[in-house]
Amino acid sequence: MHSITLAQLVKRHRKTKSFCIDLLRLRSFECSLYLVELVIEDEIYLVKDELGNALSFRSVLDAKKPFKALAIARAELVQESAYDEMIGQPVGDEKNTLRVSVGLPVDDLS
Numbered sequence: 001m002h003s004i005t006l007a008q009l010v011k012r013h014r015k016t017k018s019f020c021i022d023l024l025r026l027r028s029f030e031c032s033l034y035l036v037e038l039v040i041e042d043e044i045y046l047v048k049d050e051l052g053n054a055l056s057f058r059s060v061l062d063a064k065k066p067f068k069a070l071a072i073a074r075a076e077l078v079q080e081s082a083y084d085e086m087i088g089q090p091v092g093d094e095k096n097t098l099r100v101s102v103g104l105p106v107d108d109l110s
Helices: 006-015 060-067
Strands: 002-005 021-029 033-040 043-048 072-080 097-102
Touching: 002 006, 021 060, 033 060, 060 072
Parallel strands: 002 043, 021 072
Antiparallel strands: 021 033, 033 043, 072 097
């Protein structure tokens, strides 16, 4: 997985008018914590701040706001269940992962 900052995204967007993010993936963790991953040309990027720390947000709406001005094809919310880990089963299987399509940032009324 690669990393990218918001500044790098904006620069790419301005440089290439046809630039489009294929997928905005919001990863949901316990206690309303969200991390953002982007899929761009079949590469996955974790969005980080200028210091190299993963950007985290406290709501889906807050996580989508920084991406309002960018072209995004689709967005999804991903939540992985901890059930397998709690009962001693192998972790990492995608069978307990919930994937839900969510509205694009440009469509939010905030």
